[in-house]
Amino acid sequence: MSRTEIAIDRESTLRRGLLRLEERAPVLRAMSPEQVDEAIIGAARMLADPESTLGRQAREALPSRAELSPEMLDWALRTTLETVTHEALRACRDALTRDLHPHRPVPARLHSLVLSSNLCTASIKPIVWSLLVGAPVALKLAASDEGLTELFALALTLTDEQIGQCVLPTRFSRADEPLTRSLFAAADAISIYGSDHTVQALSEFVPAGAERIAHGHGLGAAFVAAQDPDLEAFATGLALDVAAYDQRGCLSPQVVFVEGSERGRTIARLLADALAPLATSLPRAPLSVPHASRQVQWRRVGEALGELFEGDGYSVAFDDQGPVRACPLGRNIAVHTVANQGELAERLTPFGVHLKCLAAQSDVGPLPPPLSPRLSAPGFMQRPTLLDLHDGRVPWHGLLRRLG
Amino acid sequence: MTSLRELTSDVHALISRCVAKGRPEQDPPRRDALLARIAAFQAEHVAPFGRLCRARGAHFDRGPDGWPALPTDVFRYARVAVHPEVDDQRVFRTSGTTSGARGEHPFADLGLYDHALEAAARRALFRPASEAAVDRASEARFSLVMLAPAPDEVPDSSLSYMLGRFVQHFGDDVAWVLRDGTFDLALLIERMQRGEPTAVLGTSFAFVLLEEMLDAEAPFALPAASFAMQTGGFKGKSRELDPLAMRALVAERFGLLPHRVVSEYGMTELCSQLYGRGLIDGHAHEPERLWVPGWVKVAAMDPATLAPLPVGMEGILRFDDCANVGSCVSIQTADRGIVQGDGAVILLGRTPGALPRGCSLAIEESTTE
Numbered sequence: 001m002s003r004t005e006i007a008i009d010r011e012s013t014l015r016r017g018l019l020r021l022e023e024r025a026p027v028l029r030a031m032s033p034e035q036v037d038e039a040i041i042g043a044a045r046m047l048a049d050p051e052s053t054l055g056r057q058a059r060e061a062l063p064s065r066a067e068l069s070p071e072m073l074d075w076a077l078r079t080t081l082e083t084v085t086h087e088a089l090r091a092c093r094d095a096l097t098r099d100l101h102p103h104r105p106v107p108a109r110l111h112s113l114v115l116s117s118n119l120c121t122a123s124i125k126p127i128v129w130s131l132l133v134g135a136p137v138a139l140k141l142a143a144s145d146e147g148l149t150e151l152f153a154l155a156l157t158l159t160d161e162q163i164g165q166c167v168l169p170t171r172f173s174r175a176d177e178p179l180t181r182s183l184f185a186a187a188d189a190i191s192i193y194g195s196d197h198t199v200q201a202l203s204e205f206v207p208a209g210a211e212r213i214a215h216g217h218g219l220g221a222a223f224v225a226a227q228d229p230d231l232e233a234f235a236t237g238l239a240l241d242v243a244a245y246d247q248r249g250c251l252s253p254q255v256v257f258v259e260g261s262e263r264g265r266t267i268a269r270l271l272a273d274a275l276a277p278l279a280t281s282l283p284r285a286p287l288s289v290p291h292a293s294r295q296v297q298w299r300r301v302g303e304a305l306g307e308l309f310e311g312d313g314y315s316v317a318f319d320d321q322g323p324v325r326a327c328p329l330g331r332n333i334a335v336h337t338v339a340n341q342g343e344l345a346e347r348l349t350p351f352g353v354h355l356k357c358l359a360a361q362s363d364v365g366p367l368p369p370p371l372s373p374r375l376s377a378p379g380f381m382q383r384p385t386l387l388d389l390h391d392g393r394v395p396w397h398g399l400l401r402r403l404g
Numbered sequence: 405m406t407s408l409r410e411l412t413s414d415v416h417a418l419i420s421r422c423v424a425k426g427r428p429e430q431d432p433p434r435r436d437a438l439l440a441r442i443a444a445f446q447a448e449h450v451a452p453f454g455r456l457c458r459a460r461g462a463h464f465d466r467g468p469d470g471w472p473a474l475p476t477d478v479f480r481y482a483r484v485a486v487h488p489e490v491d492d493q494r495v496f497r498t499s500g501t502t503s504g505a506r507g508e509h510p511f512a513d514l515g516l517y518d519h520a521l522e523a524a525a526r527r528a529l530f531r532p533a534s535e536a537a538v539d540r541a542s543e544a545r546f547s548l549v550m551l552a553p554a555p556d557e558v559p560d561s562s563l564s565y566m567l568g569r570f571v572q573h574f575g576d577d578v579a580w581v582l583r584d585g586t587f588d589l590a591l592l593i594e595r596m597q598r599g600e601p602t603a604v605l606g607t608s609f610a611f612v613l614l615e616e617m618l619d620a621e622a623p624f625a626l627p628a629a630s631f632a633m634q635t636g637g638f639k640g641k642s643r644e645l646d647p648l649a650m651r652a653l654v655a656e657r658f659g660l661l662p663h664r665v666v667s668e669y670g671m672t673e674l675c676s677q678l679y680g681r682g683l684i685d686g687h688a689h690e691p692e693r694l695w696v697p698g699w700v701k702v703a704a705m706d707p708a709t710l711a712p713l714p715v716g717m718e719g720i721l722r723f724d725d726c727a728n729v730g731s732c733v734s735i736q737t738a739d740r741g742i743v744q745g746d747g748a749v750i751l752l753g754r755t756p757g758a759l760p761r762g763c764s765l766a767i768e769e770s771t772t773e
Contacts, residue, residue, distance in 0.1 A: 292708035293720060297475045297738065300710070303459040304452035304478045323481050323505065 237378025551606020
């Protein structure tokens with residue numbers, strides 16, 4: 001028996017969606033800031049609330065897809081969405097006004113955004129900024145994307161249908177060149193999140209004249225200065241940074257540099273002590289066999305080279321002046337010592353532009369180019385505010401054109 | 405107090421015993437007792453291994469399961485040797501094609517390395533034409549064709565060193581047909597047409613490249629006593645071939661029966677090698693089963709815990725190699741495999757890397773670009 005197949009022209013469907021989205025731009029720009037802010041805050045609250053239908057749905061469906069424990073997923077939702085407040089949005093608008101004065105900024109006609117798969121909450125900040133500046137946003141979700149972006153878009157629609165119509169989540173394979181071209185052709189601001197390889201490959205599809213906003217590979221590091229008084233507080237904060245998203249973020253710390261050998265060992269021990277309770281309060285998701293294999297070997301190497309402090313679901317390797325080596329993530333971090341801040345700069349320099357966040361309690365001083373990490377207090381590396389720099393640039397970078 | 409000289413002498417004796425006619429090839433109690441003595445000695449004299457043993461709580465009286473194996477990665481970050489650097493006679497280095505520093509295996513004396521490689525190769529590769537001639541094995545000599553760089557080209561390659569020793573022990577003559585990354589096809593073809601028992605030895609990647617270059621050429625027809633040995637995977641290479649297809653390709657190209665195409669498994673961090681059993685057993689196994697020398701113990705370990713697994717279960721391979729007396733006797737690899745009831749090993753490739761997803765980045769990748 002033959003079956004009739006319904007042919008769906010995905011390219012035409014996407015183009016029509018993008019056209020409708022572009023038509024929303026004047027509507028979005030005509031809205032009052034208060035209306036936009038209310039919609040954003042309403043949607044964020046809806047998802048942050050575990051009692052709401054969408055909040056419950058997110059907590060039920062996302063953990064397995066995001067490869068995070070339910071507790072970790074709840075933490076990720078709360079810490080991301082709680083940054084979206086009236087005060088925060090007002091501060092964003094004020095900063096924007098200050099930055100652009102006396103120019104007359106023109107928002108992007110359409111912002112296309114390709115997301116990566118490592119962090120389930122990564123889309124929230126760029127969506128918020130798109131709406132704040134008045135640029136409708138089309139998002140291509142990663143194949144393994146967990147669905148939070150779609151839930152946030154739905155929450156926006158439920159809060160304010162007009163605003164919801166300014167966000168278009170789409171799903172298609174990265175290998176589908178015609179769809180990628182269509183997504184990019186309609187936009188004049190194009191954000192690409194992912195590995196350096198992905199950014200490079202997709203950049204070829206960015207049309208001439210469009211602003212490319214690249215967000216490639218990244219990692220985080222931490223520094224403890226000789227004068228830092230409270231090592232325990234530092235370790236407690238940093239442990240949260242290590243545990244956040246099971247260390248999968250591009251801001252997640254992978255290495256700690258400490259001034260002074262004895263303090264280095266102390267930090268390693270304190271960090272392990274601080275990671276221990278998080279194994280219960282924010283449990284790590286189970287590891288795949290390849291990941292577990294890489295982890296156990298990394299830990300054995302840590303024992304062979306220095307000292308290892310490990311527990312259920314975490315480890316800290318102290319290797320005094322040893323080489324910085326690949327960290328298997330999944331809450332494993334290395335601690336090394338440096339003689340002074342000059343040596344810190346030397347040890348960080350090889351990371352180059354990939355170093356996206358540096359946690360420290362006190363002033364780190366100038367770092368040599370191209371290092372330009374976001375400086376963070378311990379405990380906040382993977383919790384950037386809406387106003388925090390993004391890849392060393394203001395978060396609205398590329399979304400506005402200045403005229404006159 | 406055990407000395408390095410004493411241990412080295414005992415390893416020489418064990419190797420000789422394992423390949424001597426009329427003696428069992430495997431003597432696990434004797435091997436394990438020697439492994440324990442070496443491990444205890446190295447825990448005192450090789451700093452990284454000593455630290456690992458102290459951290460894990462080694463019990464040298466419980467056999468190889470009683471102490472931890474050193475991951476191969478340690479060779480990239482720390483010196484693993486009983487002797488001081490000033491006594492280095494030779495340092496073998498890993499290819500280091502994926503990322504970061506190259507692993508180093510220093511030697512103060514290559515006597516034991518040579519003994520182990522010759523004994524194993526004589527047993528598994530350069531066998532006489534008939535069993536009756538086993539006693540006169542030393543007379544089995546071949547025309548050697550090498551599809552790998554010569555030792556003078558890459559003095560820090562353990563593979564090239566091994567091939568160079570093969571020339572001394574088993575070669576009537578040798579043709580290094582891969583020079584400066586280029587094949588000398590005229591030389592190769594001339595050797596193929598001599599009609600002499602020939603051993604073609606090289607890396608898997610070189611065999612594949614050669615096939616691409618000879619694509620239009622008719623297959624060679626080497627004499628029946630000939631064989632081919634291919635080694636190494638395709639780490640960092642753009643082309644890849646599964647082991648069975650590889651064997652078929654080489655057999656067809658050189659006119660060999662499938663069992664006369666065998667694999668070698670070796671690594672910079674190990675002094676001994678494993679070989680496909682094809683030439684020993686006289687037939688081809690699918691998948692290929694590797695012969696393990698009597699002075700080596702191979703075990704499959706749980707990839708997540710490194711606990712030993714029962715025979716027949718897939719795990720990541722740990723090698724306890726008596727010939728590693730000057731560095732570390734127990735080596736943990738990331739290679740997947742199965743150890744069978746008779747001690748033969750089936751290789752299943754490397755454990756796939758658990759690389760970070762999306763925009764997250766492992767440190768090493770960030771610093772090597």
